[in-house]
Amino acid sequence: MHVLKAKILTCLIGAVALSASGQVNIDNVINVSQTERIEKTLSSDEMKGRAVFTPSIDKAADFIAREFKSIGLETPDNSGSYLQEFTLLRSTFLSATALLDGRPQETKNIVAFTTNPHLVISQDSGYQKAYIRAGDNFFSSAFKYVRDDKDYLVLVDSSFSKEMHRMPSFKRPGFKQPHSVVFILTNTDPVSYQIEVKHDISKLRLANVVGILPGKSKANEYVIFSGHYDHLGIGKPDARMDSIYNGANDDASGTTAVIELASYFKQLDRNERTLVFVAFTAEETGGYGSQYFSRQYNPSKVMAMFNIEMIGTQSRWGTNSAYITGYEKTDMGAILEKNLQGSKFRFYPDPYTPQSLFYRSDNATLARLGVPAHTISTSKMEEPPHDEPNYHKPSDEIGTLDLTNMTEIIKAIAVSAGSIVEGRDTPTRVKTEELRK
Ligand SMILES: [Zn+2]
Known part of the structure; x- marks a missing residue:
């Protein structure tokens, strides 16, 4: 009788343990x-x-x-918060000037993709020169340079004036970009250049919600x-x-x-x-x-x-x-x-x-x-x-x-x-x- 009771008890404990873990x-x-x-x-x-x-x-x-x-x-890393916060940067265009071989360019012909609020570059800044020539596929070439991780000065053939002027509307907020790409609409290939572009950079807060087991x-x-x-x-x-x-x-x-x-x-x-x-x-x-x-x-x-x-x-x-x-x-x-x-x-x-x-x-x-x-x-x-x-x-x-x-x-x-x-x-x-x- 005692033995049986003990067995029943063991079974009961077993059942309780199972429901706590795995059942x-x-x-x-x-x-x-x-x-x-x-x-x-x-x-x-x-x-x-x-x-x-x-x-x-x-x-x-x-x-x-x-x-x-x-x-x-x-919470992630025991931070005490389930919110995984990060920021995106939104750049709002303020001004742009450019001299190509000493000749001033129109502001509307300069477009920069950058998260640097005050970009000043010249032929000595290490920017790689690139070209979008007449007949190229403008947008696929342009976004290839934007997505790449190098700094570029892109000289855009003047036949693309319409496409070029649509470019600013493609700028979206993004992570801090380690590189900048400057597009200039021109038919020259300058030896020397001075370009200055100013943006207002604002921080936008975002958060994932993360929980860990x-x-x-x-x-x-x-x-x-x-x-x-x-x-x-x-x-x-x-x-x-x-x-x-x-x-x-x-x-x-x-x-x-x-x-x-x-x-x-x-x-x-x-x-x-x-x-x-x-x-x-x-x-x-x-x-x-x-x-x-x-x-x-x-x-x-x-x-x-x-x-x-x-x-x-x-x-x-x-x-x-x-x-x-x-x-x-x-x-x-x-x-x-x-x-x-x-x-x-x-x-x-x-x-x-x-x-x-x-x-x-x-x-x-x-x-x-x-x-x-x-x-x-x-x-x-x-x-x-x-x-x-x-x-x-x-x-x-x-x-x-x-x-x-x-x-x-x-x-x-x-x-x-x-x-x-x-x-x-x-x-x-x-x-x-x-x-x-
Ligand atoms: Zn959807």
């Missing part, structure tokens, strides 16, 4: 009511479309940070779960709608997934690898949030990235399915499918490859560095009616989402990521030599 009923953590609560908050009119450089996006960031805190995630035995190997929380803000009203671009699908849905996955993996407590949960900013304005975030990691330590973008609608295959961009570039998709065997859920390779989605989302920076970094989505990208009718419209509201299906997708990501999170599977890497071709 979580997924439906208690990832369910429609959680999905709805988070989605509703992020896509509410109060968030005013979560546009960068507005107080409303700060409201969204605070909400996500509070969620991370209540889940029990750690430290790994148990492989803490220096990272698995990233991400979505972007910014959207388009307030714009022109649609005929039938208000003017708030709620972005319920784009990408409050991905952000909702990140929060629910964080909660699940925290409770599951089986991550041998360190899990990083991140809500990116400024995806809609050029992917600045993911670019900044990606630079904080040694890519060789990032074992996988699950970027989640627009999962609120049914995919082209209907319910319980989603696609993975860049599927064939690593075996991560195959690992996820293996872990879903016997379930009703299917992951498919991205069917819209001509649109290069793999390179157009927040996974791209790390993928280009070899990380198995993929985007999971249900977004339909064909001609109407096989598209997303509310994409980038004020009508991208919670009422248009299938929250039950979205919850099933989040659960499928949670289950399928298990062996990677627990360190049992390591996806192959993107071959970076192929990407450069």
